[in-house]
Amino acid sequence: MEFLRFLLRRVLWSLLVLVGLSMVIFIIARAVPGDPARMALGPTATQEQVADLQKKLGLDRPIVQQYGLFIAGLAHGDLGRSLLTERPVNDDIRDTFAATLELVLATIFIAVVLGVPLGVVAAYWKDRWPDNVVRIVAIFSAVTPSFFLALLLQILAGYVLHILPTTGRLPPNFDFAPTHTGLVLIDSLIALRPDAFLEGLRYLLLPAIALAAATMGQMARITRSSMIDVSSQDYIEASRAFGVPEWVRVCKYMLRPSFVPPLTILGLEFASLIGNAFVVELVFAWPGMAAYGIRTILQKDLNAVMGVVMVSGVFFVLVNLVIDLLVGLVDPRVRIRGSRQ
Amino acid sequence: MSDELTLAEDAPRLSSAYQSWYRFSRNPTAMIGLVIVAVCVLAAILAPWITPHPDHVGAVVNFRARHLPPSADYWFGTDNVGRDIFTRVIFGFRISLMLAVVVLGTAIPIGTILGLMAGYFGGWVEIVFMRFTDIALAIPPLVMALAVAAVLSPDLVNSMLAIAALWWTWHTRLIYSITRQLRTREFVEAAETLGASKFHILFREILPNCVSAIAVKTSLDCGFVILVGASLSFLGLGIQPPTPDLGTMVASGSAFLPDYWWESVLPGCAILFVALGFNLLGDGLRDLYDVENVR
Amino acid sequence: MTDALLSVRNLSVAFTTYGRTQPVLHGVSLDVPARSHVALVGESGSGKTVTMKSIMGLLHMPPASISSGAILYDGRDLLTMPRRERLKLTGTDMSMVFQDPMSSLNPVFTIADQMSTILKYADKRLGRSRSRRQRMDRVLEVLGQVRMREPERVARSYPIMLSGGMRQRVLIAMALLSEPRLLIADEPGTALDVTTQAQILKLLKDLVEERGLALLMITHNLGVVRETSDYVYVMHKGKVVEEAPTAELFAAPKVAYTRALIDAVPRLTGARPTQRMEAAP
Numbered sequence: 040m041e042f043l044r045f046l047l048r049r050v051l052w053s054l055l056v057l058v059g060l061s062m063v064i065f066i067i068a069r070a071v072p073g074d075p076a077r078m079a080l081g082p083t084a085t086q087e088q089v090a091d092l093q094k095k096l097g098l099d100r101p102i103v104q105q106y107g108l109f110i111a112g113l114a115h116g117d118l119g120r121s122l123l124t125e126r127p128v129n130d131d132i133r134d135t136f137a138a139t140l141e142l143v144l145a146t147i148f149i150a151v152v153l154g155v156p157l158g159v160v161a162a163y164w165k166d167r168w169p170d171n172v173v174r175i176v177a178i179f180s181a182v183t184p185s186f187f188l189a190l191l192l193q194i195l196a197g198y199v200l201h202i203l204p205t206t207g208r209l210p211p212n213f214d215f216a217p218t219h220t221g222l223v224l225i226d227s228l229i230a231l232r233p234d235a236f237l238e239g240l241r242y243l244l245l246p247a248i249a250l251a252a253a254t255m256g257q258m259a260r261i262t263r264s265s266m267i268d269v270s271s272q273d274y275i276e277a278s279r280a281f282g283v284p285e286w287v288r289v290c291k292y293m294l295r296p297s298f299v300p301p302l303t304i305l306g307l308e309f310a311s312l313i314g315n316a317f318v319v320e321l322v323f324a325w326p327g328m329a330a331y332g333i334r335t336i337l338q339k340d341l342n343a344v345m346g347v348v349m350v351s352g353v354f355f356v357l358v359n360l361v362i363d364l365l366v367g368l369v370d371p372r373v374r375i376r377g378s379r380q
Numbered sequence: 381m382s383d384e385l386t387l388a389e390d391a392p393r394l395s396s397a398y399q400s401w402y403r404f405s406r407n408p409t410a411m412i413g414l415v416i417v418a419v420c421v422l423a424a425i426l427a428p429w430i431t432p433h434p435d436h437v438g439a440v441v442n443f444r445a446r447h448l449p450p451s452a453d454y455w456f457g458t459d460n461v462g463r464d465i466f467t468r469v470i471f472g473f474r475i476s477l478m479l480a481v482v483v484l485g486t487a488i489p490i491g492t493i494l495g496l497m498a499g500y501f502g503g504w505v506e507i508v509f510m511r512f513t514d515i516a517l518a519i520p521p522l523v524m525a526l527a528v529a530a531v532l533s534p535d536l537v538n539s540m541l542a543i544a545a546l547w548w549t550w551h552t553r554l555i556y557s558i559t560r561q562l563r564t565r566e567f568v569e570a571a572e573t574l575g576a577s578k579f580h581i582l583f584r585e586i587l588p589n590c591v592s593a594i595a596v597k598t599s600l601d602c603g604f605v606i607l608v609g610a611s612l613s614f615l616g617l618g619i620q621p622p623t624p625d626l627g628t629m630v631a632s633g634s635a636f637l638p639d640y641w642w643e644s645v646l647p648g649c650a651i652l653f654v655a656l657g658f659n660l661l662g663d664g665l666r667d668l669y670d671v672e673n674v675r
Numbered sequence: 676m677t678d679a680l681l682s683v684r685n686l687s688v689a690f691t692t693y694g695r696t697q698p699v700l701h702g703v704s705l706d707v708p709a710r711s712h713v714a715l716v717g718e719s720g721s722g723k724t725v726t727m728k729s730i731m732g733l734l735h736m737p738p739a740s741i742s743s744g745a746i747l748y749d750g751r752d753l754l755t756m757p758r759r760e761r762l763k764l765t766g767t768d769m770s771m772v773f774q775d776p777m778s779s780l781n782p783v784f785t786i787a788d789q790m791s792t793i794l795k796y797a798d799k800r801l802g803r804s805r806s807r808r809q810r811m812d813r814v815l816e817v818l819g820q821v822r823m824r825e826p827e828r829v830a831r832s833y834p835i836m837l838s839g840g841m842r843q844r845v846l847i848a849m850a851l852l853s854e855p856r857l858l859i860a861d862e863p864g865t866a867l868d869v870t871t872q873a874q875i876l877k878l879l880k881d882l883v884e885e886r887g888l889a890l891l892m893i894t895h896n897l898g899v900v901r902e903t904s905d906y907v908y909v910m911h912k913g914k915v916v917e918e919a920p921t922a923e924l925f926a927a928p929k930v931a932y933t934r935a936l937i938d939a940v941p942r943l944t945g946a947r948p949t950q951r952m953e954a955a956p
Binding site: 052055068174182183184193311312314321335337339344351 | 514645
Binding site for chain 1: 731733762765766767770771773774775778779780781782783784789792793796797800833835836846849
């Protein structure tokens with residue numbers, strides 16, 4: 040019960056964050072020195088064309104009313120119309136978002152599945168060579184720029200070893216399109232197409248590794264310090280006294296209470312992960328939101344830019360809600376008390 | 381007489397500084413970090429005098445020397461218009477470090493003051509500041525910088541503004557959590573009982589206890605700000621050519637992969653090098669000050 | 676008392692930190708005969724916890740090292756027997772009641788989970804086998820034996836849902852899971868309020884007497900000693916400074932340190948009022 044209340048509070052809070060975010064975005068978009076309509080149309084457009092577009096975008100109304108319209112649109116999930124593609128921003132984003140989602144989910148998977156065990160290993164052999172190795176791996180993965188790692192992986196796996204494709208999401212002219220969820224790996228399973236699944240995986244691997252490295256390093260670091268904290272707790276000593284074998288102690292009694300800090304950090308750093316996804320997508324020509332975002336940004340297509348930032352924010356908020364839920368599942372104290380502390 | 385007094389008072393402080401230095405210098409990662417940072421900073425400052433081809437910073441074109449591999453003449457090879465990449469990398473450090481100094485120079489004071497106030501005053505100050513921080517955390521700094529670069533124009537000042545506009549949140553959160561723990565500690569309560577001003581308590585009692593955490597965070601952040609800045613210019617939205625910038629160099633060099641690999645790989649390694657230095661330094665400081673939860 | 680169930684002989688332990696070796700136990704000897712109730716008393720830092728940890732095999736080595744001595748259980752030396760053999764005894768035949776009910780239970784697992792895990796691996800070490808169902812039955816049985824009113828509900832709970840007294844009972848139940856012959860109790864109930872502590876001590880005493888267990892009570896509180904034990908060892912600075920049957924010790928303490936300890940015991944029913952507050956010599 041307390042947990043439901045906790046989640047409800049988090050949901051309400053998330054809505055508030057989104058409203059705040061919409062204001063920030065709106066202010067930035069309207070802080071443009073100059074006229075968005077004029078900028079979008081270019082210097083060759085006539086005064087009538089500009090006025091026309093202003094009217095269409097509602098730029099001729101008072102600023103508060105403009106924000107009201109923007110918010111009303113958002114509430115209906117309507118992000119307005121892109122000036123560049125002349126399509127609803129919703130449609131543009133929907134077409135590209137699934138690819139970004141797939142990349143980000145694969146990234147989180149890799150970061151957690153590799154990072155957490157690395158942290159456990161480092162904590163178990165604290166101050167000995169495995170710890171030092173993990174530390175070096177963690178530092179290097181944290182300081183290697185994603186775009187640079189992406190390039191290196193491309194050179195290594197694509198040009199030197201010729202084992203993995205370097206651009207795109209599926210082979211050109213491949214007769215498969217993800218139509219159910221938009222995620223290649225899942226839709227290929229639904230459609231019973233193991234070949235498409237394998238191809239999808241091959242294309243996904245390099246970008247996901249490039250994007251996951253930084254997060255994986257963080258996960259390993261934080262899991263390590265959190266495990267070391269827990270290992271000095273009385274209840275670990277007690278389970279030792281009762282003869283619970285070491286691997287059960289480490290993998291069950293120590294790991295589970297240590298899981299909350301890495302999860303929390305995963306949520307907090309999710310924003311910078313989305314940012315890096317933009318760069319990685321560009322390097323691997325991944326057909327996600329980044330290419331669209333960057334193109335619209337260069338074209339000063341304000342509605343589309345606002346849409347992209349807003350969707351990134353919603354993504355962040357949703358991921359953090361999922362993490363709140365997971366934290367509750369992992370730690371009964373959160374469930375029972377209905378708060379994080 | 382007065383000289384002796386000063387000496388006596390200074391003696392313990394000196395020796396504790398020496399002790400810190402002793403512990404620091406016994407920490408290999410911290411020392412490596414410090415050396416890397418020192419090398420980068422010195423190289424950046426002395427760039428015009430120590431680089432082999434300082435004139436290659438501008439829009440020099442020398443088609444006879446284009447795409448040369450690394451050699452004794454050109455340590456890092458040359459780029460597609462025949463400029464020395466090593467020279468441009470050293471000058472690139474200038475931009476990267478300047479970016480870090482300006483962003484953190486703005487973000488840390490703002491973040492610290494907001495964090496101190498939110499943590500100490502509580503109540504609505506806490507609610508408003510921390511909620512605002514939460515909102516800012518939801519925006520990817522890189523995307524924000526992109527948006528700002530789009531709305532204004534893609535140049536160095538605007539990217540710095542955009543990054544700084546989001547970076548303070550991390551410092552606010554850090555200082556906030558420390559201040560909240562300190563708020564109920566005896567020395568703060570003692571100062572309150574003695575009627576010390578809020579200003580005194582915030583800046584004389586609480587702030588000194590945050591300094592080590594800020595130092596660690598700053599060092600780690602220098603590396604990360606440089607990474608974000610490089611990503612921005614890699615996307616073509618940061619520093620505009622011909623000014624030598626590491627991210628831009630990686631981007632323009634990547635067009636000539638894999639044959640002329642040095643044109644993007646070596647500047648990329650340079651970014652990694654400087655970011656690594658700040659990270660190792662921060663890691664070492666964290667061990668030294670024993671502030672485990674700063675990241 | 677040579678045929679004692681547990682016999683610590685001349686045990687010396689040292690800690691090595693930063694290259695410096697610091698001895699903490701200097702030739703400690705003590706005997707716990709079967710079915711006897713023995714107390715090991717001393718202030719914090721006296722070495723009683725290190726003694727307990729050495730017996731239970733809980734010392735982290737390094738930094739700790741056992742420089743000399745033997746710990747005989749049933750006549751066999753725990754320190755020289757194969758690790759495997761030792762693990763068959765600790766946590767099962769010789770078991771332990773932990774001190775702090777707030778921190779000695781894992782916060783993220785249910786009581787049933789923690790207890791049946793202990794039982795599962797105890798069984799495994801001893802070459803027994805029990806089904807999941809049978810393990811659960813045993814857990815509920817033991818929870819009943821420590822006079823828990825609703826064993827099923829307690830078993831399903833997470834530690835945070837239980838009061839301090841209930842958690843302390845769970846800790847006792849954990850120690851009883853595999854029918855031990857020796858129970859080592861590390862200041863049980865010190866973290867609780869006085870009334871609850873009294874209840875816990877009473878429960879512990881009853882259980883030990885009903886089953887004919889040997890009890891080694893480790894405490895800093897002479898009041899607890901008087902309540903629970905027949906024979907006392909007093910430790911100070913890593914040595915046993917005095918040993919005697921409880922009644923004798925209280926009647927005529929031989930060592931000044933013991934006398935100071937006795938005088939420091941607060942009394943509710945006042946033969947002696949609290950005027951004697953001299954510091955320990």
